[in-house]
Amino acid sequence: MTTSTSSEPSAAAPLIDLQALVVAVRRRRRLWCSMALLGLFVGAALAVLLPPRPTAVTKVLVAHQQDQPSDPGTLIRTDAALLQTTRIADKALRALKSSESPEDFMADYQGIGLTNNVLQITARGDSDVEASARAKALADVFVADHVARLKAAANAEADALLGQGDRLQNELAQVNEAIGQGPSANASATLESLYARRAALTSQIADFKQRAEEARIGTPQLIAGTQIVDDPTAVRHSLPKAVATDAVIGCVLGLVLGLALAAIGTVVADRPVLRREIAVNLGASVIAELRPAPRRSAMPWRRRRTRDARERLTRTLARAVRGSAEPVSLLELGCARSAAAIALDLARALAEEEPLVIIDGLPGRQFAGRRQEPGDPVVVSGERAAAAPQPEHRLGVGSVAPGTAWTDLQYLGTRTVLVVRAGHGSAAWLHTVARQLADLRIAVIGVVLIDPDPRDRTDGTLWDGLHTALRGQNERLARQNGPGRQGTERLPMWAARVPDSDQEVR
Structure with a gap:
């Protein structure tokens, strides 16, 4: 790919x-x-x-006149909603002789339909005794209210039936009076119709009376079926x-x-973490990676693997520095301590062949607390290095974090290795670093990725572009290819838009 x-x-x-x-x-x-x-x-x-506050629970068996086996629980949900009304709450508070407002009391209890005919009442109080008393008062008030509603419904139905019977009774009296007046014209036909009407009215009156009696007879069964089946008990909470x-x-x-x-x-920060994304945004390939140093409590094999990785990285950078005729620097982004450690390892490896001076351009004092060992390179600050004569062999260490003095980076080295912590810089800032280095004619040898994702399987090598993200690399390619020959490598899009300095002069 x-x-x-x-x-x-x-x-x-x-x-x-x-x-x-x-x-x-x-x-x-x-x-x-x-x-x-x-x-x-x-x-x-x-x-x-x-x-949780002390809580008591009681269960009430509720009988409904319209009970059906296929009822989906509408009736019991209606009972639970009726329980959560100010009328029930006010009657329960009166039974408890409490001055609390019904609205506040309604927040301390609730009803849940367990089945089509079982209502569970849960009440809370300041103590188990108070919670049980509240649950008992609510259950009693609800049962009394439900019984009153059943009686009222039965009486209303019976009164309606009896009223209809009284109306028919008046009509029957009129029919009897017409029969008692004696025969008249067409007497046979009239008497037959009056007798038939009287018989029908008598049957209807008897039916209405029977239905009214059944309505009243069925109410006691419903009243007896509505009762408290589980006395209030305090709920035990396990801490x-x-x-x-x-x-x-x-x-x-x-x-x-x-x-x-x-x-x-x-998503908002847009901080690249994959090798592929970091290489594309910086316009330079990832040549090595290094995981953060393990803690002292890490396993011995982990410390050994980290040490081996640092040694391999040092050898890689040493070969790059030896093969470069120009000063090389290390520029960090989000990993100043790691960059300082890499610089010391690299300087110690190169010091075996010839003395080397490290120019410290890092923010803070990364080299101040190090333990001095025999043969360690000399570390000078950027100000002292600018005032003193430039040594023949030097290694600059700087930063490309926000706030960097870009014009000072060229004094650290004209070729650089970027030491970047994965996920530290945003994509926009990585582009800024690449453009600034290109404007300063600082060639990027490659990128050392710090703290990479162990499951990252993307390729951090750029195959279809320059191995650096530099506009100034054009001049080097032109010198290598000779006059009149053009390099076949393609520049990044952002680098191609920037005109050459020679063209600017013209």
Whole structure:
């Protein structure tokens, strides 16, 4: 797979590189692990500092006149909604002889339908005794209210039936009066119709009376079926269980929040972490990589692998420095301590052949606290190096972090190796570094990647462009190819737009 050095995005390129997003989120594991740990501690602390209020639970069996086997629970949900009304709350507070407002009291209890006919009432109070008393008062008030509604409905139905019967009874009296007046014209036909009407009215009146009696007879069954089936009992809370539950919930919520923050921060910051992205944005290939030094508690084989990697990196850089006829510098981005350590290792390796002076251009005092060993190179500051005569063999160490004095970098060396921490600089800043170095005619030998992602399998080598991101490299290519010959290597798009200094003079 080849990597283009062009800065113009491809039309088919996705808006978000999922591979880079996953890698960046994984690299920010300290953030989401810290958030998960914080959520764990906060959840456990809340369970200890804010324990649940004393709670009591009771169950009520509710009989409905419209009970059907196919009822999806609408009736019991209606009962739960009726329980959560100011009328029920006010009657319960009166039974408790409490001056609390119904609105505040409604926030301390709730009803849940367990089945189509079982309502569970949960009440909270300042103590187990108060919670049980509140649950008992609510259950009694609800049962009384439900019974009253059943009686009212039965009486209303019976009164309606009896009223209809009275109307028919009046009509029957009129029919009887017409029959008692005796025969008239067409007597046979009239008497037959009056007798038939009287018989029908008598049957309807009897039916209405029977239905009214059945309505009243069925109500006692419903009243008897509505009762408290489980006396109020205080709910026992286990503190260890509550702590464990709240801690797990807090840990999960913290982890989700941390992952979301890491993903959003990654997309917004746009900090390349893959070799491929860093090489493309800097316009230079990754020639080596080095993982951060392990802690003292690290396993011996890990410390040995880090030491071997540093030795390989030193040999690689030593070959590059020996083969260069121009001064070489190390410029860091986000890893000043690692750059200082690499410079010391490289200077010690080269000092075996000839003395070497390190020009310290790093921010802070990275070389101040080091242990002086026999044969170590001399380290001078940038100010002293500018005032003193330039030594023949020197190694400059500087920084390309924001705030860098770009014009001072050319005094550290005309060829450089960029020491970049993965995920430290944004894509825009990496482009800025490449352009500034190109304007200063500082050739980039390559990039040393610090703290790379161990699962990164992308290629950090640029195959279809210059091995450096330099406009000034054109002059070197022209000298190497001879007059009248043009190099076949293609410049990056941003470098090709900048005119040559000779053309500017013309």
